[in-house]
Amino acid sequence: MKFRVDFSTATPIAVLIISLIFSILVPSIAFAGDEEQGKAIAFDRKKGNCLACHAIEGGSLPGNIGPPLENMKNRYPDKAKLRDQIFDATKRNPNSIMPPFGKHEILTKDELDKVVEFIYTL
Amino acid sequence: MRNFTAYIVITGILCGFAFGAQASPESDRKAFVEYYKKKFPKVKKSEYVNGVYAIDAASRAQWESIEEFPPYEIFIDEGETLFKKKFKNGKSLASCFPDYKKGIAQTYPQWDSKRKMVVTLPLAINECLKKNGEEEFEYNKGKIASVLAYLGFLSRGKTISVKVPNKDARAAYEDGKKFYYTRRGQLNMACAHCHLDNAGKRIRADILSPALGHTSHFPVYRAKWQELGTLHRRFGGCNKQVRAKPFKPQSEEYRNLEYFLTYMSNGLKSNAPGMRK
Numbered sequence: 001m002k003f004r005v006d007f008s009t010a011t012p013i014a015v016l017i018i019s020l021i022f023s024i025l026v027p028s029i030a031f032a033g034d035e036e037q038g039k040a041i042a043f044d045r046k047k048g049n050c051l052a053c054h055a056i057e058g059g060s061l062p063g064n065i066g067p068p069l070e071n072m073k074n075r076y077p078d079k080a081k082l083r084d085q086i087f088d089a090t091k092r093n094p095n096s097i098m099p100p101f102g103k104h105e106i107l108t109k110d111e112l113d114k115v116v117e118f119i120y121t122l
Numbered sequence: 123m124r125n126f127t128a129y130i131v132i133t134g135i136l137c138g139f140a141f142g143a144q145a146s147p148e149s150d151r152k153a154f155v156e157y158y159k160k161k162f163p164k165v166k167k168s169e170y171v172n173g174v175y176a177i178d179a180a181s182r183a184q185w186e187s188i189e190e191f192p193p194y195e196i197f198i199d200e201g202e203t204l205f206k207k208k209f210k211n212g213k214s215l216a217s218c219f220p221d222y223k224k225g226i227a228q229t230y231p232q233w234d235s236k237r238k239m240v241v242t243l244p245l246a247i248n249e250c251l252k253k254n255g256e257e258e259f260e261y262n263k264g265k266i267a268s269v270l271a272y273l274g275f276l277s278r279g280k281t282i283s284v285k286v287p288n289k290d291a292r293a294a295y296e297d298g299k300k301f302y303y304t305r306r307g308q309l310n311m312a313c314a315h316c317h318l319d320n321a322g323k324r325i326r327a328d329i330l331s332p333a334l335g336h337t338s339h340f341p342v343y344r345a346k347w348q349e350l351g352t353l354h355r356r357f358g359g360c361n362k363q364v365r366a367k368p369f370k371p372q373s374e375e376y377r378n379l380e381y382f383l384t385y386m387s388n389g390l391k392s393n394a395p396g397m398r399k
Contacts, residue, residue: 049326051326052325052326053325061326061327062324062326063323063324063325063326063327063328064323064324065320065323065324065325090310095315095319097311097315097316097319097320099308099309099310099311100310104308104309104310105308106308106309
């Protein structure tokens with residue numbers, strides 16, 4: 001019985017705490033730019049994992065299979081070309097080791113767009 | 123030539139025109155050796171049995187200090203006990219491999235002309251158990267790995283010498299070779315992408331080892347596993363890394379893959395069991 005009483009008082013407190021946390025976090029998630037989110041997706045080992053092969057500013061212990069990602073706006077005046085490379089690298093280099101993030105649905109369309117926005121800031 | 127896959131394809135086409143056939147296993151092997159010689163001109167051929175430690179001085183020092191008190195030693199002893207243990211019928215694994223003292227691991231995998239299939243050493247061990255009414259071992263780790271460690275140890279310093287004796291064997295070899303160059307999994311990579319094209323490069327913090335010598339030291343004690351594992355366990359791990367469904371250990375796919383990959387190391391010296399990160 002005592003357990004039940006404790007539980008019923010604990011629940012409103014928990015709800016209060018959780019809603020407090022959310023009121024702090026949610027706006028920051030909602031307002032964070034696509035670029036910020038793109039960076040998180042690019043660095044996430046289970047998503048882009050771009051650091052496995054590319055040095056990217058702000059990322060630690062990068063691999064060196066691919067070139068460092070930098071100076072992107074100059075190298076890709078046409079953003080669509082950059083997107084194509086990330087969507088399916090084998091189009092430009094049939095033997096590319098780089099995973100076809102769009103073609104093989106490793107990233108969703110939304111995730112891929114955000115990654116492109118982030119990479120374009122480099 | 124920077125791109126090995128292109129090289130193999132071109133050699134294949136040229137040979138096809140010249141002789142109306144594919145490049146022979148022996149010319150494949152020579153191309154392998156030449157490729158790495160160009161890529162790592164300072165590395166001696168005999169060093170390739172040491173995997174990534176052949177090409178990276180920094181991790182080599184640490185590895186050498188671990189090798190002074192190798193964590194696989196107790197498994198060699200356990201393997202010897204298992205190998206000599208009497209079956210219920212009075213025989214033992216040793217009875218199935220009468221030449222074992224001379225070192226036999228370096229001659230596997232072998233082509234079985236009657237059954238038209240590649241026979242690996244672990245497969246032969248389990249077939250021996252079955253024939254004698256004993257329970258078979260699990261393939262990835264445990265008892266089989268210990269027995270392989272013992273037999274591998276007896277083969278240390280012996281020259282790897284895998285044979286492709288006839289047309290059927292050749293077909294199995296070609297099948298394994300095709301596997302090596304075929305993209306797999308959601309990440310769409312072939313073995314060759316990592317261990318040929320990009321050997322020596324870093325994938326995140328890991329340096330990719332050359333494929334030459336890849337089979338010489340199995341079973342291997344991996345720090346990550348905290349135990350011994352077999353070659354097919356490693357194949358499975360590398361398949362999973364690219365989000366491909368691994369094949370079963372001792373499946374036809376992995377036996378043929380082992381056949382091709384071990385042939386590439388012909389002429390190198392066996393150094394099993396090994397120790398890796």
